[in-house]
Amino acid sequence: MASLLIMTGPRSGERVPLRAEGFIIGRSELCHLSLPEDLAVSTHHAQLDFRDGQWWIRDLDSANGTEVNGQPIAEQVLTDGDLIAIGETQFRFMADGVQDVPAAPPREAVATPTARPAEPRPTPPPAVRATEEEVRLVQEMSRYTAEIRHEVAKVIVGQQRVLEEILMAMIARGHALLVGLPGMAKTLMIRTIADVLDLKFKRIQFTPDLMPTDITGTDVLETNRETGEKEFRFVPGPVFCNILLADEINRTPPKTQAALLEAMQEHRVTVGNRTYPLEEPFFVLATQNPIEQEGTYPLPEAQLDRFMFNIWVDYPSEDEEEQIVRTTTVDLAVRPQKVLGREQVLKLQEVVRKVPVSDHVVKYAVRLVRATRPASDRAPDFIRQYVTVGAGPRACQYLVLAAKARAVLDGRIHVSCRDVRAAALPVLRHRIFTNFTADSEGVTPEKLIERLVQAVPEPSEKDYAR
Numbered sequence: 054m055a056s057l058l059i060m061t062g063p064r065s066g067e068r069v070p071l072r073a074e075g076f077i078i079g080r081s082e083l084c085h086l087s088l089p090e091d092l093a094v095s096t097h098h099a100q101l102d103f104r105d106g107q108w109w110i111r112d113l114d115s116a117n118g119t120e121v122n123g124q125p126i127a128e129q130v131l132t133d134g135d136l137i138a139i140g141e142t143q144f145r146f147m148a149d150g151v152q153d154v155p156a157a158p159p160r161e162a163v164a165t166p167t168a169r170p171a172e173p174r175p176t177p178p179p180a181v182r183a184t185e186e187e188v189r190l191v192q193e194m195s196r197y198t199a200e201i202r203h204e205v206a207k208v209i210v211g212q213q214r215v216l217e218e219i220l221m222a223m224i225a226r227g228h229a230l231l232v233g234l235p236g237m238a239k240t241l242m243i244r245t246i247a248d249v250l251d252l253k254f255k256r257i258q259f260t261p262d263l264m265p266t267d268i269t270g271t272d273v274l275e276t277n278r279e280t281g282e283k284e285f286r287f288v289p290g291p292v293f294c295n296i297l298l299a300d301e302i303n304r305t306p307p308k309t310q311a312a313l314l315e316a317m318q319e320h321r322v323t324v325g326n327r328t329y330p331l332e333e334p335f336f337v338l339a340t341q342n343p344i345e346q347e348g349t350y351p352l353p354e355a356q357l358d359r360f361m362f363n364i365w366v367d368y369p370s371e372d373e374e375e376q377i378v379r380t381t382t383v384d385l386a387v388r389p390q391k392v393l394g395r396e397q398v399l400k401l402q403e404v405v406r407k408v409p410v411s412d413h414v415v416k417y418a419v420r421l422v423r424a425t426r427p428a429s430d431r432a433p434d435f436i437r438q439y440v441t442v443g444a445g446p447r448a449c450q451y452l453v454l455a456a457k458a459r460a461v462l463d464g465r466i467h468v469s470c471r472d473v474r475a476a477a478l479p480v481l482r483h484r485i486f487t488n489f490t491a492d493s494e495g496v497t498p499e500k501l502i503e504r505l506v507q508a509v510p511e512p513s514e515k516d517y518a519r
Contacts (some may be wrong), residue, residue, distance in 0.1 A: 055108055058145040063090060071108070076101040078139055079113075080416050086250070093117050093140030093467055095411055101131075108146070110137065113147070116411040117467040133159075146442070188466070190397065191404055195464030197392060200372065201249055204389035208245045209238055210380070211373035218364045218479050219246060221458040224401040227361025227451065228317050228337040230302075237366045239340050250398055251391045252295035259305040265312035268292050269322040287324060292316050293331060295395065299339040303349040310356060313337060317359050334398050354486075361451045363483035365499075368513070401461065408457040410468050416512045417470045418452040421477060424509050425485050433508045439491035439501060444484035451480045470511050478502050 054070045069086055077084040079090065079098040088094045095115035102109045111128040112119040120138040121129050131137075133148035198220070205216055215231075219242075224230040231239050240256065247254035257268060270290035276283050291297065292313075302310060316322050317337050321330045339360070357363075369377060393401075424431045426443030436443070452467075455476035460468045478499065486500040 055103075057086070058147055060145055060312055061135075062142050064090075068188065071101055072101075077113075087278040088140065088142055091142050095140075095413070098139050099137075107131075114412040115139075116414065116469070117407065118409055119167045138411045146396055182188045183213070190400060190500060191461055191466055192407075192464055194353070198462045198464075200392045201246075204249045204392055205242070205245050207387045209242050210241065210377045211369045212238075213365065215242070215366055216366065217247070217365055217459075217462070218362055219243075220462060221455050221476070222362045222364075223250075223334070223336050224398065224405050224461060225361065225451075225454040225458040226334070226405075227408050227454065228339070228359065229362040229479075230357070230360040231338055231340045231364050231366060232343050233366025234344065235342060236366075237368075239366055240298060240300065245298060245389055247296045249389050249392050251394045252398065253332070254296045254298070255291040255294040256298040256300055257291050258300045259302050259309070261305060263305045263309050263311050265309050266290065266324070268309065268312045269316070269324055272325055273366050285325075287327070287329065289329070290322075292322060293329075294332055295332060295336065297335070297337050301342060302339040303341050303351055306350055307353070312351065313339075313377050314356065314359065334395070334402060348363040353508070357483050358445065360483065361455070363480040364479055365482070405454065405457045405461055408460060408466060408468060410453055410457065413512055414456065414468050414470055414473060415453060417509075418456070418473050419449050419514070421473065421505065421509050422446075422452065422481075424505055425481060431509075433505070435501065435504060437510075439487055439494075440485055442486040444481055448480055448484050450475055453505050455480060474506050477506050483503075 057069045057071065059065055059067045059069065070303075072085070076086070077097055077100050078086045078088065078094075079096050080089050080094045081087060081096045082089070084097060093116075095117070097111070098115040099119045100111050100113055102111070108121065108131040110121065110126070110131055111129060112126060117140055118125045120126065122136050123130070123138075131146045131148075133146065135146040137144040137146060159276055198310045201220065202213065202216065209216070219229060219231075232241075233239055245252055257263075268290050269292055270288050271287040273288050274283055275286055299313065302313075316331060316335070320333065320335050321328050323329075348422075370375075420431060422444045423429045423434060424433065424443075425440065425448075426432055427437045427440050429443070432443075452473050456468045456472035459472045460466070481502050482498050485501060487496060487498060487501070491497075491501075
């Protein structure tokens, strides 16, 4: 009878006999081989079957994937001696004279595709594999993130949550709206992050008389000294940088606000008849003053939706405020040290797109967003009572990307629903629009999101039953 020899972990050396059909490995107690101690293993991670005289192993859309002899697989035939890696646990496949043995008796409530007659399975998309250098960079990111926090803390006291959300948006190739009262060191924080990451930083103070060409640049007519002919020369605007701070973006008219849209979405600008690409990475941080609305031009919903995050910069704690006063009222110049460079930031942006995400996490993110829509059958009663318009599909995309980015910053290659919940507030805050009832009762989008995260459960096994 074929078996698996456990090579690592507390059960190392144990030999587990296999059955011919539907042998499930995962963290769930309902699996035929349960590995609750391995947190990198999904609830239902992989399945082994005996078909056509051969043993097959199939990944069940797990968060971290399944490897055979060091190569990620979707489904593969096993041979005697193959090394299987599931999460942090490794197994050695022992053929031992394979024969078609009886199927394992079904366990109650195990919802897997083998519980029904075989159906054609859609061909999974080809896996985008990360290089060894990229994997090593992710593994080192927890240390890099700690160093970034340490260097930024030399200048900025507190605001660790704000820093984490800015970094998440940056490596996910998103843009962020930074909302906070005056004097919260928003500009100083962005400038400090640019120094620590060794990126070009520029700031635009948005005013009512600001023109689109003041952002993108303009063509200047000048005389060629060699030929004497007049010709146009493009003078780049401040948008040609890596980190652009659009300070008080709601103080300029919509025409100038819209000048940022092409740059944010396409990472290029068009002046006259020519298009100029922006240097990568390119990241826009726009600030808004939440209390002073006189003479401002609120961003339309379509432009708000372009921002991945809406980050709230709150007051510091009392101890932090005392430290701010002590460190900023003396002649003490502190310059943060560079931690990462431009090439490493670009590499991180590529890695985030390659991090695998299980169907479980995707299903949870979509379920969370759909619950924000009052007309949805998944919407809780308080959403129907207080919300006019919920979040669109872009919120689902940003939730998953933010969860990936958070995992990478922690040095992990697996994404969990906890990462989605951590990103829910900045992603959904500016995508949920409350009605008059909510405004009159003081119910804010933040309060609704907090209740929503508690009300929407993670997908259960019955969601995968077919």
